[in-house]
Amino acid sequence: MNDDDWPFETTFYGEPDAGMLDAYAPDIDQTPAEPPSAEAVSQALHDVFGFPGFRGVQDQVVGRVLQGQSALAVMPTGAGKSLTYQLPAVLLPGTCVVVSPLIALMHDQLRSATANGIRAATLTSADENRGETMDRFRAGELDLLYVAPERASQPHFRELLSQARIALFAIDEAHCVSEWGHDFRPDYRLLKPLLDTFPHVPRLALTATADHHTRTDILAQLGIAEDGLIVAGFDRPNIRYAIRPRDNTMRQLKAVIDENPGCGIIYAPTRARVEQLAESLGQATGRRTLPYHAGLAPDVRARNQSAFVASEDMVMVATVAFGMGIDKPDVRFVAHAGIPKSIEAYYQETGRAGRDGDPSVAVMFWGADDFARARQRLSEVDPQRQQSERQRLESLAGLVETAECRRAVLLRHFGEEPPARCGNCDNCLEPADVIDATTIAQKLLSAVYRTGQSYGLGHLEKVLAGVSDDRVLQRGHDQLSVFGILREEEKPLLKAVSRALQARGSLVPTDHGGLALGGDARAILKGEASMMIVRPPKKERRRRGGADNSANPVGDPLFDALRELRRDLAKDAGVPPYVIFHDSTLREMAQARPSSLAELGDIGGVGARKLDTYGEEFLHVIRQF
Numbered sequence: 171m172n173d174d175d176w177p178f179e180t181t182f183y184g185e186p187d188a189g190m191l192d193a194y195a196p197d198i199d200q201t202p203a204e205p206p207s208a209e210a211v212s213q214a215l216h217d218v219f220g221f222p223g224f225r226g227v228q229d230q231v232v233g234r235v236l237q238g239q240s241a242l243a244v245m246p247t248g249a250g251k252s253l254t255y256q257l258p259a260v261l262l263p264g265t266c267v268v269v270s271p272l273i274a275l276m277h278d279q280l281r282s283a284t285a286n287g288i289r290a291a292t293l294t295s296a297d298e299n300r301g302e303t304m305d306r307f308r309a310g311e312l313d314l315l316y317v318a319p320e321r322a323s324q325p326h327f328r329e330l331l332s333q334a335r336i337a338l339f340a341i342d343e344a345h346c347v348s349e350w351g352h353d354f355r356p357d358y359r360l361l362k363p364l365l366d367t368f369p370h371v372p373r374l375a376l377t378a379t380a381d382h383h384t385r386t387d388i389l390a391q392l393g394i395a396e397d398g399l400i401v402a403g404f405d406r407p408n409i410r411y412a413i414r415p416r417d418n419t420m421r422q423l424k425a426v427i428d429e430n431p432g433c434g435i436i437y438a439p440t441r442a443r444v445e446q447l448a449e450s451l452g453q454a455t456g457r458r459t460l461p462y463h464a465g466l467a468p469d470v471r472a473r474n475q476s477a478f479v480a481s482e483d484m485v486m487v488a489t490v491a492f493g494m495g496i497d498k499p500d501v502r503f504v505a506h507a508g509i510p511k512s513i514e515a516y517y518q519e520t521g522r523a524g525r526d527g528d529p530s531v532a533v534m535f536w537g538a539d540d541f542a543r544a545r546q547r548l549s550e551v552d553p554q555r556q557q558s559e560r561q562r563l564e565s566l567a568g569l570v571e572t573a574e575c576r577r578a579v580l581l582r583h584f585g586e587e588p589p590a591r592c593g594n595c596d597n598c599l600e601p602a603d604v605i606d607a608t609t610i611a612q613k614l615l616s617a618v619y620r621t622g623q624s625y626g627l628g629h630l631e632k633v634l635a636g637v638s639d640d641r642v643l644q645r646g647h648d649q650l651s652v653f654g655i656l657r658e659e660e661k662p663l664l665k666a667v668s669r670a671l672q673a674r675g676s677l678v679p680t681d682h683g684g685l686a687l688g689g690d691a692r693a694i695l696k697g698e699a700s701m702m703i704v705r706p707p708k709k710e711r712r713r714r715g716g717a718d719n720s721a722n723p724v725g726d727p728l729f730d731a732l733r734e735l736r737r738d739l740a741k742d743a744g745v746p747p748y749v750i751f752h753d754s755t756l757r758e759m760a761q762a763r764p765s766s767l768a769e770l771g772d773i774g775g776v777g778a779r780k781l782d783t784y785g786e787e788f789l790h791v792i793r794q795f
Contacts, residue, residue: 432502
């Protein structure tokens with residue numbers, strides 16, 4: 171979604187020359203203010219956001235910004251990235267300008283900021299009050315101003331910024347600035363001239379997904395010193411990861427929905443598959459299930475997205491067009507009906523589950539054809555990016571096929587050194603039986619080669635098993651040395667071996683649906699490379715995949731009553747329920763049962779504005795119990 175409907179005629183692309191920069195030099199003194207005291211920071215953290223203290227590296231990021239220094243913060247989803255610029259925006263004189271990639275994301279963050287009493291506005295093509303917003307900005311009446319990169323890179327926006335004091339530039343989803351990033355947006359690379367126009371204003375880049383190459387590129391593209399890199403780590407311990415071969419997608423997805431009563435997202439690879447799954451799963455589960463993809467009419471997309479954001483138990487079936495603009499904290503599961511683009515995309519998409527910190531589930535169902543299509547698409551990629559994209563696909567194949575701890579593989583990809591076992595993924599909870607399938611792989615690869623590298627697995631399986639059907643006999647494949655060489659105990663493993671070979675690129679599809687040798691196939695045939703696989707179960711077992719629902723004690727009369735009140739208040743205010751309070755806040759209320767406004771104000775997530783607005787109504791419900 172591009173935000174390029176700027177209400178001026180001039181459009182500027184590329185980097186400006188020095189004269190143009192001088193033309194838009196700030197009219198207002200931008201000299202950094204004295205940093206606030208530790209007491210003032212702590213007080214604002216409690217009064218505005220309702221938090222007794224910082225989490226993780228938030229204090230490092232906020233401290234650096236308040237000292238007038240720039241930073242790149244790599245923080246996992248749910249770690250509170252928005253607080254690292256919203257708190258300085260409240261404490262520092264001037265306006266924090268936030269560059270964000272999607273209008274929906276900006277509007278969602280605007281609702282949350284406003285609910286906390288922060289003076290915020292968006293300046294997008296979807297806003298009818300742009301003139302009023304610019305007047306408020308010039309008058310110094312905004313703590314936060316959200317804009318898209320397409321607007322921020324325009325010279326007229328730079329001219330607007332020169333007319334008021336700027337406290338901070340925050341660049342959200344900063345991996346979009348890097349060609350190494352998985353969501354590269356060229357307009358992000360036009361931001362540095364704007365930032366350089368305000369040399370004394372700190373810049374804060376934020377992302378949840380950036381490997382070493384991407385981090386280095388972000389620092390260079392946004393002009394942030396290397397000592398400004400702050401990495402919080404990528405672990406999301408509340409998410410349970412599971413990756414399984416796809417056999418019956420409908421049955422597998424229905425099981426995920428049935429085991430997880432909260433909101434969920436299911437990612438499907440195509441628009442047609444999205445609509446088919448949304449309809450079928452809605453009928454099969456009885457849960458409200460809606461589709462979302464770029465081919466739907468804009469009003470339908472907006473309506474479906476609004477319904478999902480406001481719901482507490484809806485399922486959205488979507489392409490990857492859905493998600494980045496959703497800051498919904500109570501998504502309990504994310505399921506993939508096919509492989510994502512890369513480990514980075516997988517991390518970002520699964521990270522939309524459990525942003526509130528409560529137990530959540532991420533399940534992927536994959537097939538060999540997913541990797542075949544992905545490798546075919548590599549030929550369409552810019553040649554300069556092909557090698558990096560091929561490496562991303564190989565890393566994803568390693569995650570899918572591993573018998574190790576999924577979380578450990580995931581975190582090592584991002585440069586961390588995690589423990590060998592996490593205790594909260596499928597391979598840790600149900601340790602896989604790993605077997606050496608090199609001999610079976612050699613037999614299959616040999617059959618592929620000797621039959622001319624043009625037949626699919628079904629025919630190859632018959633040749634290897636010694637089945638003399640008409641097609642085998644007509645082609646003389648019963649006379650090959652590989653005919654009937656597969657032992658009885660090896661037959662149940664052939665599909666798993668084929669799937670693993672295709673995932674690693676040792677087998678590749680032909681244009682007519684056959685299989686051909688690729689990658690390290692010859693090394694396997696010569697005994698120079700081995701093939702380890704996870705032994706497939708004899709039958710589908712009921713696996714642990716559901717969230718730990720004790721985290722949200724539905725059935726506790728007080729908790730249910732608080733949720734009902736929250737639902738009513740949200741409806742009256744026209745906002746999603748989580749904007750009022752998160753489930754974790756309601757859960758603490760139900761456990762602590764505060765009897766006064768002062769005690770309620772000590773609950774995490776209850777800031778001064780929300781205490782004044784909703785305090786008495788929640789106390790009234792609590793007193794009834």
